[in-house]
Amino acid sequence: SQQGEEDPQALSIQEGENATMNCSYKTSINNLQWYRQNSGRGLVHLILIRSNEREKHSGRLRVTLDTSKKSSSLLITASRAADTASYFCATEYSSYKLIFGSGTRLLVRP
Amino acid sequence: GAGVSQSPSNKVTEKGKDVELRCDPISGHTALYWYRQSLGQGLEFLIYFQGNSAPDKSGLPSDRFSAERTGGSVSTLTIQRTQQEDSAVYLCASSLARGMGPGELFFGEGSRLTVL
Numbered sequence: 001s002q003q004g005e006e007d008p009q010a011l012s013i014q015e016g017e018n019a020t021m022n023c024s025y026k027t028s029i030n031n032l033q034w035y036r037q038n039s040g041r042g043l044v045h046l047i048l049i050r051s052n053e054r055e056k057h058s059g060r061l062r063v064t065l066d067t068s069k070k071s072s073s074l075l076i077t078a079s080r081a082a083d084t085a086s087y088f089c090a091t092e093y094s095s096y097k098l099i100f101g102s103g104t105r106l107l108v109r110p
Numbered sequence: 111g112a113g114v115s116q117s118p119s120n121k122v123t124e125k126g127k128d129v130e131l132r133c134d135p136i137s138g139h140t141a142l143y144w145y146r147q148s149l150g151q152g153l154e155f156l157i158y159f160q161g162n163s164a165p166d167k168s169g170l171p172s173d174r175f176s177a178e179r180t181g182g183s184v185s186t187l188t189i190q191r192t193q194q195e196d197s198a199v200y201l202c203a204s205s206l207a208r209g210m211g212p213g214e215l216f217f218g219e220g221s222r223l224t225v226l
Contacts, residue, residue, distance in 0.1 A: 030210065030211050031210075031211055033214070033215075035215075041199070041219045041220050042114075042201065042217040042218055042219045042220060043153075043201070043203075043215070043217045044217070045214040045215060045216070048213070048214065088152065088153065090215075092211045092212065095160070095166070096141050096158055096160045096166070096207060096211065096212045097155065097158065097166055097168075098143065098155070098158075098212050098215065099155055100145070100152050100153035100155070101152055102151070102152040103151075103152050
């Protein structure tokens, strides 16, 4: 399966702490994206990192990509209760196919 | 509309019946995707359409599943002779797909299918 794997599966932190989620994949990719999902419905795009990039920032989000290890991480700094959601990485392989990982459920306790 | 629209939002059907799920993508988006998500699980890729190219159907789980996209816009996912294991949320997404790769996907709110 091309599906990425994420860890941890679930993460519980206190408001104000940082949250780190990891994504590993198996074969070479073009780009990697991160998405957020509330309440098991539609997903919202967070950030896209290209295979020739190593790090990218967007507000409180920091994404890294290590193509030699076939892994990516998403760091959310100074977490808030509103960050509680599931987070998914999605890997782009040939053409337009986009495969999602299994997700990390993040709980930020007030 | 401004976003991806899916209908119905909820569908309850009996085992063996056929169902059709509809997706209206964002106007001008050339790529359209269908995913399936079982409770508490990740997204399972089903199919994508890109422009006038042949769709990538590699994720369809069985020949009971089919999808079409008419006029490069609206898409319908059809499940024939539904089974209980088909129960899931079916998510549709679209993207501009400019340049290399799909770019950012915009998701609908999904259609929750329950097969009794």
